[in-house]
Amino acid sequence: xxxxxxxxxxxxxxxxxxxxxxxxxxxxxxxxxxxxxxxxxxxxxxxxxxxxxxxxxxxxxxxxxxxxxxxxxxxxxxxxxxxxxxxxxxxxxxxxxxxxxxxxxxxxxxxxxxxxx
Amino acid sequence: xxxxxxxxxxxxxxxxxxxxxxxxxxxxxxxxxxxxxxxxxxxxxxxxxxxxxxxxxxxxxxxxxxxxxxxxxxxxxxxxxxxxxxxxxxxxxxxxxxxxxxxxxxxxxxxxxx
Numbered sequence: 001x002x003x004x005x006x007x008x009x010x011x012x013x014x015x016x017x018x019x020x021x022x023x024x025x026x027x028x029x030x031x032x033x034x035x036x037x038x039x040x041x042x043x044x045x046x047x048x049x050x051x052x053x054x055x056x057x058x059x060x061x062x063x064x065x066x067x068x069x070x071x072x073x074x075x076x077x078x079x080x081x082x083x084x085x086x087x088x089x090x091x092x093x094x095x096x097x098x099x100x101x102x103x104x105x106x107x108x109x110x111x112x113x114x115x116x117x
Numbered sequence: 118x119x120x121x122x123x124x125x126x127x128x129x130x131x132x133x134x135x136x137x138x139x140x141x142x143x144x145x146x147x148x149x150x151x152x153x154x155x156x157x158x159x160x161x162x163x164x165x166x167x168x169x170x171x172x173x174x175x176x177x178x179x180x181x182x183x184x185x186x187x188x189x190x191x192x193x194x195x196x197x198x199x200x201x202x203x204x205x206x207x208x209x210x211x212x213x214x215x216x217x218x219x220x221x222x223x224x225x226x227x228x229x230x231x
Contacts, residue, residue: 031217033217033218033219035219041223042207042221042222042223042224043161043207043219043221044221045218045219045220048216048217048218055216055217056216056217056218058218090160090161092161092219094217104211104217105151105163105166106163106217106219107163108153108160108161108162108163109160110159110160111159111160
C-alpha cells in the first residue's frame with residue numbers, strides 16, 4: 001500500500017539558510033499534518049491543512065510557513081534556520097471522515113532529518 | 118489542560134516476558150487514543166487505536182491496549198516480547214475540538230534483553 005512520502009530524507013544546512021521540506025500524502029488523503037521531533041523528544045504538532053486551507057496551528061515559529069497544493073502535497077518552508085531547528089520533521093496524512101469529525105487516523109511518513117550547522 | 122502522560126521513560130524486560138507500557142491522559146472532552154512505535158532512525162508506525170466501542174483493542178505485532186475511562190488510561194500490553202520489539206513507544210491522543218492534531222506523550226523506551 002502507498003505510504004506518505006517525504007523528501008528529502010536528510011538535509012544539512014547552515015545557520016540563517018532556508019530549507020524546504022516536501023510531503024506527499026497517501027492517495028485520496030485530504031489532510032496533512034506537520035510535526036517536529038527534537039532529539040530525545042516527543043513529536044510536537046506544527047501545522048495542518050485540510051483541502052488546501054490551514055486547519056490548525058501549533059507551535060510553529062514565525063520563520064516557518066507551509067502550504068498545501070492542489071494535488072494535496074504540502075511544503076514546509078523554513079527560513080533563517082537556527083541550531084535549535086535541528087530535528088526530525090514528520091508529515092502525516094489522513095482522510096476526512098463523512099462526519100468531518102475527529103475519527104481520522106494519521107499515517108506518518110519516514111521523516112526528514114534536518115541538521116543545522 | 119489536555120495532555121498525555123507516559124509514566125515510564127524506560128522499560129527493560131527480558132525476552133518472552135510480558136510487558137505493560139502505561140499511558141494516562143487528561144481531558145474533560147471526548148478523546149481518541151493511539152499507540153505508535155518508532156524503531157531507531159525510522160518514522161512512526163501505528164500500532165493500534167481506540168475510537169469507540171470495545172475498550173480492548175488489538176493491534177499489530179501481538180500488542181493490545183485497554184481504554185479505561187474512569188482511570189483515564191490506555192495502557193499497552195504484550196504477553197510475550199521479542200528482541201525485535203525494542204523501540205520507542207508513543208501514546209497519543211486526539212481531543213474533541215482539537216482539529217485532529219495529535220498530542221503525544223514523552224515516549225517509553227522498551228528495551229528487550231535476551
